[in-house]
Amino acid sequence: MADSVLDALGDPTRRKILETLRRGGPSSVAGLAERVPVSRPAISQHLKVLGGAGLVSYESQGTRNIYQVDRAGLSDLRTWLDQFWDDALDAFAEHVRRVEGSPAARVGSTGMKERRA
Amino acid sequence: MADSVLDALGDPTRRKILETLRRGGPSSVAGLAERVPVSRPAISQHLKVLGGAGLVSYESQGTRNIYQVDRAGLSDLRTWLDQFWDDALDAFAEHVRRVEGSPAARVGSTGMKERRA
C-alpha cells in the first residue's frame, strides 16, 4: 500500500526536497532549485515522484507552481507502519507459541545479536 | 536520523524480505531464499542492509543464522514520522501567519491540486 511512499522516500535528494518544504514552507520549483544543490529539471522530476506518492501537492499561481507538503502520503506511511508493527508482534507471539511446546526456551536471554553492527 | 531505515525500505526486494519475516516469523537465510525469488547471496546482502538499519536481528543456531524483525528500526521510523508530521504542521501555520498580513488569503478554498495524478 505504501510502496510508492517508501520508493519516494528512498532517495536522499527527495528527502532533502521534502525537508526543505517542511522547514521553509510552500515554495516554487525555482525556489527549491536554489536551496537544493541540483538543477531545476531534476527538482521537477523528483516533485513528480513525490506527488505520485501523495507527499506533496501544488497550487498554480500564474506561471509558477507552488508546492507544499501533503500529509496524505505521511498518513499512508503511518498506517503501514502501525499495521506492520502490530502484525510483527502477532507473528512473533505465534512463533513463540509454536516453538514453546518445550517450555525450556526462554525469550529474554537468548544469544540474540544486536543491531548497529 | 532515520536515513538508513528509509534507504533500506527503499528497495522492493528488501521490503519483500521484511514482509516474509513478518508473516512467517523468524527464518534462516536459506528459508528466506526459498520464499523470495532471488539468490541466497542476494538475501544475505539485503539482510546486512536491513540489519544496519535496525530492521532485523539474528540469532546463531549452530551453522544457521535465524533472522527476525527488529522493532528498533521501525521505532526510529515512527519517531521520524511523528516529528516530521508535527513540524510540517508548525511550518504550515507559520507560513499562513507570514502570508496573512493581508487577511484576504483564505486557506480552505484554494485551487490546490490534489494528489494521485
Added chain:
DNA sequence: GAGTTCGGTTAGTGGCAGCTTACGGTTCGT
C-alpha cells in the same frame, strides 16, 4: 577426520535511476 550443510564475502556484470542539457508550452507584463 571426512563429508555435508549453511552462510558471509568477493568479483564481475547488466540495468535502471538520477542528473544535465536542450526544447516547447503557458502565462504575465509592457
Added chain:
DNA sequence: ACGAACCGTAAGCTGCCACTAACCGAACTC
C-alpha cells in the same frame, strides 16, 4: 504583439546498485 519568466518533458549520459557465480570458513554428523 513581443519579450520574459517559469515550468514540464524528451533525449542522452553516467554512476551506482541489485543480482549471480564462485570461493572460503565454520559448525554439525557419522
